[in-house]
Amino acid sequence: MSWLVESSKTSIVCYFLGYALYNVFFHPLRKYPGPKLWSISRIPYSLCYMSGKAHKRILELHEEYGDIVRIAPNELIFCYPEAFNDIPGHREQGEEEIGKDQGFWKEDSITLTGSNGQDHRRVRRILSHAFSAKAMADQEPLIKRYVELLIEKLKIAVAEDKSQEMTSWYNWTTDIIGDLAYADPFGCLETSSYHPWVKLIFKHIKGLAINNSVAKFPFAQSLLKMMMPKEVAKDIRAHHEFNQAKVAKRLALKEPRPDFMQSMITAQENNLISHEEIVANSHLLIVGGSETTATVFSGATYLLASHKAVREKLYQEIKTRFANQDEIDLLSVQKLDYMMAVLKEVMRIYPAVPSAIPHITPPRGTMIREEFVPGNTVLGIWPWPMFHHPKHFAEPEPFAPERWLGDHKFEEDKRIALQPFSVGARDCIGKNLAYAEMRLILAKMVWNFDMKLDSRSENWLEKNVLSFLWDKPPLYIRLTPRNMS
Numbered sequence: 001m002s003w004l005v006e007s008s009k010t011s012i013v014c015y016f017l018g019y020a021l022y023n024v025f026f027h028p029l030r031k032y033p034g035p036k037l038w039s040i041s042r043i044p045y046s047l048c049y050m051s052g053k054a055h056k057r058i059l060e061l062h063e064e065y066g067d068i069v070r071i072a073p074n075e076l077i078f079c080y081p082e083a084f085n086d087i088p089g090h091r092e093q094g095e096e097e098i099g100k101d102q103g104f105w106k107e108d109s110i111t112l113t114g115s116n117g118q119d120h121r122r123v124r125r126i127l128s129h130a131f132s133a134k135a136m137a138d139q140e141p142l143i144k145r146y147v148e149l150l151i152e153k154l155k156i157a158v159a160e161d162k163s164q165e166m167t168s169w170y171n172w173t174t175d176i177i178g179d180l181a182y183a184d185p186f187g188c189l190e191t192s193s194y195h196p197w198v199k200l201i202f203k204h205i206k207g208l209a210i211n212n213s214v215a216k217f218p219f220a221q222s223l224l225k226m227m228m229p230k231e232v233a234k235d236i237r238a239h240h241e242f243n244q245a246k247v248a249k250r251l252a253l254k255e256p257r258p259d260f261m262q263s264m265i266t267a268q269e270n271n272l273i274s275h276e277e278i279v280a281n282s283h284l285l286i287v288g289g290s291e292t293t294a295t296v297f298s299g300a301t302y303l304l305a306s307h308k309a310v311r312e313k314l315y316q317e318i319k320t321r322f323a324n325q326d327e328i329d330l331l332s333v334q335k336l337d338y339m340m341a342v343l344k345e346v347m348r349i350y351p352a353v354p355s356a357i358p359h360i361t362p363p364r365g366t367m368i369r370e371e372f373v374p375g376n377t378v379l380g381i382w383p384w385p386m387f388h389h390p391k392h393f394a395e396p397e398p399f400a401p402e403r404w405l406g407d408h409k410f411e412e413d414k415r416i417a418l419q420p421f422s423v424g425a426r427d428c429i430g431k432n433l434a435y436a437e438m439r440l441i442l443a444k445m446v447w448n449f450d451m452k453l454d455s456r457s458e459n460w461l462e463k464n465v466l467s468f469l470w471d472k473p474p475l476y477i478r479l480t481p482r483n484m485s
């Protein structure tokens with residue numbers, strides 16, 4: 001019997017040795033540089049992914065190995081400004097799409113962001129109506145109402161305690177997207193507290209890195225499911241049931257509404273979208289449309305609170321442009337050039353989507369940067385390292401909005417490297433809405449309050465944990481109301 005055990009052990013060792021040798025010396029990606037251990041197995045990349053600081057390690061890898069690095073047997077990452085055009089960007093006519101890696105999306109593959117080819121184009125066309133200039137003009141009164149509610153409730157809270165935990169306030173503005181998707185707000189701002197469903201969205205971030213890391217290890221994924229505490233499984237079920245119930249309630253409304261759902265309802269009447277797709281995409285819109293903007297608001301508030309000169313300059317711009325705050329609307333905020341520079345710099349320093357969203361080459365392979373990349377190779381661009389690489393941005397660490405306003409110190413910057421909304425046929429469909437919302441909220445915040453950092457939140461940026469998206473620590477800011485009309 002012992003000979004059987006011995007020979008099994010030898011076979012296993014030989015298998016792994018052969019696998020390692022193949023990956024290093026014979027694999028089609030062998031010519032790409034990267035740490036040897038990472039090219040043998042996915043495990044080092046997965047461990048890095050779960051470390052909470054993967055963005056920094058990935059930047060180090062690009063600095064050490066160059067623009068294209070092999071980070072797993074079958075995976076390459078790219079860090080040069082044109083990479084956004086080469087991978088998610090528009091393809092030439094007749095060229096095959098570099099689609100999303102379905103191994104990453106799994107259950108989300110029927111959403112807009114997880115689907116490929118015809119399905120993606122069909123749903124994108126349907127949803128694009130909800131994000132047109134006309135739709136946004138129709139949505140403006142609703143957005144303004146919630147922004148006014150945010151300011152009003154904050155003023156009440158600040159009268160009691162100047163120091164407010166701002167990530168929660170910005171998470172509560174999910175009310176806007178909740179109303180645009182379900183016609184039924186969560187009531188977070190009204191009650192100045194979390195709706196349990198909204199709380200779960202933000203709590204869920206912590207698990208994303210683990211979930212994404214094990215996605216490529218089916219055994220580990222099954223194990224994780226088996227080990228999942230009962231309450232977590234119950235939370236997940238309740239979360240999905242809540243989404244389904246909200247969608248059903250919105251679908252039952254007879255009156256047309258200028259919201260995200262209307263275009264899907266019209267499409268369903270013409271058999272262009274299924275009920276399951278409507279449910280899945282409503283969830284995507286809520287999560288994609290609220291977590292991202294809440295991150296940018298939190299980053300902007302922290303950076304403004306800790307940079308007095310920038311804060312003052314922004315305040316001056318807003319005060320000079322508007323006579324009273326009723327003049328601040330979605331259209332007028334577009335004229336605030338300094339604010340735009342501030343927002344770009346916030347998204348460079350603290351991008352809302354900091355980690356790579358994996359794509360995959362078509363089975364026949366494709367050309368990238370005049371080199372052939374074999375079929376079924378997973379490709380990624382990590383936004384945080386792209387936006388922090390000293391080859392792309394001079395002095396990448398300090399918060400410097402002037403870099404977007406022609407300051408000669410930054411004239412060598414590769415500005416096209418900053419693509420926080422990605423590019424091409426799969427860029428952020430909510431980009432214009434996000435900019436409108438961000439400018440409006442920031443303008444109203446700066447008009448109404450001066451912001452200073454509470455000592456509890458010093459080095460807040462450094463305390464953020466990367467879990468695919470940011471797992472944000474509490475952000476305490478001291479708000480002083482200004483006496484403005």
Ligand code: HEM
Nearest residue numbers: 112113288289292293352353357421422426428429430434
């Ligand atoms: C600052 C705010 C935002 C940032 C930084 C952001 C960023 C992004 C990025 C990088 C992508 C591409 C993801 C990929 O490659 O799969 C994306 C896609 C998407 N975003 Fe946003 N987003 C923001 C706000 C919003 C808002 C407000 C909405 C809607 C309410 C939204 C809805 C979507 C959807 C549906 C997609 C998938 C598009 C497609 O695959 O065709 N996003 N976003």
